[in-house]
Amino acid sequence: xxxxxxxxxxxxxxxxxxxxxxxxxxxxxxxxxxxxxxxxxxxxxxxxxxxxxxxxxxxxxxxxxxxxxxxxxxxxxxxxxxxxxxxxxxxxxxxxxxxxxxxxxxxxxxxxxxxxxxxxxxxxxxxxxxxxxxxxxxxxxxxxxxxxxxxxxxxxxxxxxxxxxxxxxxxxxxxxxxxxxxxxxxxxxxxxxxxxxxxxxxxxxxxxxxxxxxxxxxxxxxxxxxxxxxxxxxxxxxxxxxxxxxxxxxxxxxxxxxxxxxxxxxxxxxxxxxxxxxxxxxxxxxxxxxxxxxxxxxxxxxxxxxxxxxxxxxxxxxxxxxxxxxxxxx
Amino acid sequence: xxxxxxxxxxxxxxxxxxxxxxxxxxxxxxxxxxxxxxxxxxxxxxxxxxxxxxxxxxxxxxxxxxxxxxxxxxxxxxxxxxxxxxxxxxxxxxxxxxxxxxxxxxxxxxxxxxxxxxxxxxxxxxxxxxxxxxxxxxxxxxxxxxxxxxxxxxxxxxxxxxxxxxxxxxxxxxxxxxxxxxxxxxxxxxxxxxxxxxxxxxxxxxxxxxxxxxxxxxxxxxxxxxxxxxxxxxxxxxxxxxxxxxxxxxxxxxxxxxxxxxxxxxxxxxxxxxxxxxxxxxxxxxxxxxxxxxxxxxxxxxxxxxxxxxxxxxxxxxxxxxxxxxxxxxxxxxxxxxxxxxxxxxxxxxxxxxxxxxxxxxxxxx
Numbered sequence: 001x002x003x004x005x006x007x008x009x010x011x012x013x014x015x016x017x018x019x020x021x022x023x024x025x026x027x028x029x030x031x032x033x034x035x036x037x038x039x040x041x042x043x044x045x046x047x048x049x050x051x052x053x054x055x056x057x058x059x060x061x062x063x064x065x066x067x068x069x070x071x072x073x074x075x076x077x078x079x080x081x082x083x084x085x086x087x088x089x090x091x092x093x094x095x096x097x098x099x100x101x102x103x104x105x106x107x108x109x110x111x112x113x114x115x116x117x118x119x120x121x122x123x124x125x126x127x128x129x130x131x132x133x134x135x136x137x138x139x140x141x142x143x144x145x146x147x148x149x150x151x152x153x154x155x156x157x158x159x160x161x162x163x164x165x166x167x168x169x170x171x172x173x174x175x176x177x178x179x180x181x182x183x184x185x186x187x188x189x190x191x192x193x194x195x196x197x198x199x200x201x202x203x204x205x206x207x208x209x210x211x212x213x214x215x216x217x218x219x220x221x222x223x224x225x226x227x228x229x230x231x232x233x234x235x236x237x238x239x240x241x242x243x244x245x246x247x248x249x250x251x252x253x254x255x256x257x258x259x260x261x262x263x264x265x266x267x268x269x270x271x272x273x274x275x276x277x278x279x280x281x282x283x284x285x286x287x288x289x290x291x292x293x294x295x296x297x298x299x300x301x302x303x304x305x306x307x308x309x310x311x312x313x314x315x316x317x318x319x320x321x322x323x324x325x326x327x328x329x330x
Numbered sequence: 331x332x333x334x335x336x337x338x339x340x341x342x343x344x345x346x347x348x349x350x351x352x353x354x355x356x357x358x359x360x361x362x363x364x365x366x367x368x369x370x371x372x373x374x375x376x377x378x379x380x381x382x383x384x385x386x387x388x389x390x391x392x393x394x395x396x397x398x399x400x401x402x403x404x405x406x407x408x409x410x411x412x413x414x415x416x417x418x419x420x421x422x423x424x425x426x427x428x429x430x431x432x433x434x435x436x437x438x439x440x441x442x443x444x445x446x447x448x449x450x451x452x453x454x455x456x457x458x459x460x461x462x463x464x465x466x467x468x469x470x471x472x473x474x475x476x477x478x479x480x481x482x483x484x485x486x487x488x489x490x491x492x493x494x495x496x497x498x499x500x501x502x503x504x505x506x507x508x509x510x511x512x513x514x515x516x517x518x519x520x521x522x523x524x525x526x527x528x529x530x531x532x533x534x535x536x537x538x539x540x541x542x543x544x545x546x547x548x549x550x551x552x553x554x555x556x557x558x559x560x561x562x563x564x565x566x567x568x569x570x571x572x573x574x575x576x577x578x579x580x581x582x583x584x585x586x587x588x589x590x591x592x593x594x595x596x597x598x599x600x601x602x603x604x605x606x607x608x609x610x611x612x613x614x615x616x617x618x619x620x621x622x623x624x625x626x627x628x629x630x631x632x633x634x635x636x637x638x639x640x641x642x643x644x645x646x647x648x649x650x651x652x653x654x655x656x657x658x659x660x661x662x663x664x665x666x667x668x669x670x671x672x673x674x675x676x677x678x679x680x681x682x683x684x685x686x687x688x689x690x691x692x693x694x695x696x
Contacts, residue, residue: 037482081663085670090418090478094613095662102655106366109650220652225486232483289494296483296490307475 008256013144014214016252017151018206022230023237023244024151024158025071025202030234031162032195033175033320037093038078039203040227041100042071046207048104051218054116064147064208071204072197074100079196083189086324097227105220112218119145119213145213147205154202159241171195175318178325188325203227232299238306239317251295258288336677343672351668352618352625356632359660366656372647380646381639393525394638395631397596400529401426401608402637403630404588406615407540408463408581410626412477413616414544415577416557421466421481422585423609424488429459429586430593431492434510434600435500437517444516451517451590452532459586460579462488467578471571477578485609496602508602519595529591533627536584540623553577585609606637614662633658 022039029036036042050067054060074096081087123143162168171191173181178188210226211218229251236251237244268275268282284290364374385391408422419425433455440447465484469475493508495501502511519527544550555563556573564570588608597604611633618632619625640654 077663081666085667087666087669090420091613091617091662091666094420094610095659095666098610098655098662099659102652102657102659103366105652106650106656107369109652228482228486231479235479287494287498289490289497292490292493293487296487300480300483303479304469304473304475308473 004260008253008260011256011259012249012252013148014252015255016248017145017148018210018214018226019230019233019251020151020155020244020248021147021206021209022203022227023233023248024154024241025199025206026230026234027237027239027241027244028158028162028171028195028202029199030321031175031239031318032171032192033178033318033323033325034079034082034192034196034199035089035093035322036075036078036196036199036203037090037231038074038096038100038200039093039206039230040223040225041097042074042200042203043207043210043223043227044100044104044221045074046071046204047211047222048108048111048207048218049204050208051114051116051211052111054118054212055111055114058117060117060119060212063212064205067208067212068201068204071200071202071207073200075196075200075203078200079193082324083192083196086326089322089324101221108218108220112220114218116212116216118211118216119147119209122146122149124149145209147209147213151209155241155245162241167191172318175320178320178323182325182327192325203230206230229295232295235317236295236299236302238302254291254294258291261286261288261291338675338677340673340675347668347672351665351672352629355618355661355664355668358664359657362660363653363657366653367649370649372649377643377647377649381643382635384642384646385635385639389524391638391642395634396526396530398637399631399634400527400533400595401588401592401605402611402615402633403533403627404536404591405585405608405612406619406626406630407536407623408585408588408609409612409616410619410623411540411553411581411584412577413620414557415553415573416560417467417470417574417577418478419463419466419481419578419581420478420613421463421483421485421609422581422612423607424481424485425459425462425582425585426589426605426609427485427488427492428462429455429583430589430600430604431488431495431500432458433586433590434593437513437594438500438502438511441514442516444518444520447516448519448594451594452587455586455590456583459582459584459589461582463578463582463585464575467575470578471574481578493602496600500600503599510600512599513594517594518598519591527591527595529587529595532587532591533630536587537623537627540626544623549573549576585612611658614658614665617662617665 022043026036026039046067049070050060050063052063053066054063057063078092078096081092082089121143122145160168162172170181170186171194173184174186174188174191174195181191182188206226207223210222215222233244233247233251237247268278360378364378367374367377385395405422405426408425409419412419433451436451436454437447440450442450462484463481466475466477466480469480470477496508496510500510501508503509519529522528522530542550544553552563552568553573553576555566556568556570560570563573589605592605592608593600615626615629615633618629619627636654636657640651643649643653644651
């Protein structure tokens with residue numbers, strides 16, 4: 001049992017990192033008022049670009065950097081369409097997901113056979129060597145890939161940036177009330193471009209982490225919907241970085257559990273009362289595919305509950321989300 | 331020299347731009363996708379020639395195209411109708427899957443003669459698709475919960491349920507594949523002339539009904555009115571609640587009929603991954619055809635040509651059929667770019683530098 005939980009936690013950390021990286025990018029972009037539904041496509045481009053670079057150069061950090069860069073290039077298209085051309089953010093985002101999936105399947109089919117030496121497991125420097133011995137949680141939290149630590153570090157940076165730095169607060173202002181921000185001398189266009197680009201970089205990083213640290217191989221469509229879960233995660237977290245940490249680990253735990261659900265048995269013995277009624281229900285709820293619906297259902301419930309209860313003006317959703325901004329001309 | 335780009339809102343759209351946009355869009359998308367072919371060392375002219383000639387000028391190609399067009403047209407309508415009311419249904423994929431599962435279940439478990447069974451399968455599919463679309467519609471109509479996000483998320487719920495059913499309760503056939511049992515003869519949609527199944531007829535009828543609804547009925551007028559100005563519509567006594575519910579539920583039913591047509595008409599059994607994301611392709615289809623249901627049908631046919639042509643190109647040149655996805659994305663990309671030029675006039679003013687301005691007494695130093 002102990003080794004099972006230790007393994008589960010280890011898988012949770014790995015799954016959570018992907019969601020955390022992609023989710024942080026989406027959070028920043030949405031706080032500035034731009035919904036990015038292209039995360040899945042940007043992740044795929046980052047995953048393939050990072051993988052090919054690592055195969056060719058042998059450097060996984062270079063691959064990670066290329067992944068970030070490619071995510072930002074797709075994000076630049078999104079920014080140009082949504083901010084400069086004032087296009088519909090939903091359409092542009094769906095288009096980029098299709099484009100990312102199409103491009104990576106088209107150009108990536110020859111790279112499926114390749115293998116790489118990805119990010120190694122590291123013990124956390126300084127204190128890690130003492131903490132890794134802690135039963136159950138030690139291995140999971142103090143021996144991970146560098147990108148796992150990076151994601152957690154970046155979460156602190158993102159939280160501080162958005163809520164305590166001038167630039168971050170201006171970004172939030174741009175997402176809440178662009179007219180007002182413009183009047184105060186904040187460049188709405190520049191800040192939105194910046195937010196979308198950062199968002200794309202994070203999505204690219206999430207993809208590169210997936211191919212370079214998580215699975216250490218490339219398969220077309222390997223993001224398997226995680227980009228969409230990242231979009232859901234931001235809503236689940238009510239656009240707040242700290243809640244996103246909880247959400248990412250919760251969704252990560254679900255992801256890890258569903259892979260291992262066959263090896264757990266929570267059913268009652270045949271003689272227990274009501275076993276005939278309860279066991280099939282438990283088995284149904286623990287089915288890996290049924291568990292796959294939980295993140296989406298939980299997000300819909302959180303979204304609906306928040307809107308119904310708070311009557312939208314108190315909801316944390318950025319007020320200017322999905323709205324293109326143009327200066328009034330006479 | 332001083333170059334300034336000016337952007338002014340257009341008062342009305344020039345005729346050539348309004349009618350030319352879909353054509354320019356498609357041509358531009360094909361031209362840019364050619365780069366991807368060149369990168370893989372394939373002659374794009376030869377590849378596109380194969381793509382269109384084998385599709386449009388062979389009996390097999392035409393039959394395949396018309397068959398593929400059925401789910402594409404119906405899911406296109408599923409996005410088109412809510413769009414008219416100002417709503418965005420990006421969950422047509424989930425509605426298609428929900429409907430196809432319900433219809434398949436009826437087809438496998440009810441024994442009736444074909445004349446009764448097939449319509450019953452369509453009804454079951456439409457009901458399931460309508461319910462699946464009804465959830466985001468109700469949340470939007472009643473509490474203003476964003477329908478884009480909920481319809482999208484429900485798609486992934488539907489896909490997980492599909493995979494659960496095909497690995498568990500609905501799994502059938504030889505081997506342990508995620509697929510259902512094969513349909514009996516009675517559950518198959520009969521063929522029309524030339525080997526295309528009768529689902530095509532359903533699609534054409536639905537296009538015609540939608541056209542009549544939108545142009546000839548009071549409800550269609552209300553949908554358009556709500557879509558262009560929902561507050562004015564409510565002041566005029568129209569019910570936004572019912573319009574929102576109607577467009578989504580009927581849209582979901584359309585998508586569902588597309589799903590069951592493909593399974594009971596072309597596939598013969600429910601296979602996991604039986605369709606390459608028609609519900610998402612529906613978005614560019616609805617956008618290309620946003621002016622009328624008949625244009626949705628044309629756009630659906632065009633994408634059917636792309637899908638069929640993509641596979642024949644894959645066979646002939648060894649090029650991944652994913653090129654079709656790239657073309658799809660680029661069609662959307664150029665379409666929304668064109669939208670911008672439709673609503674704004676972009677001018678470039680080149681102001682000559684001070685050397686050519688008439689010499690004037692200058693004040694101060696510039």
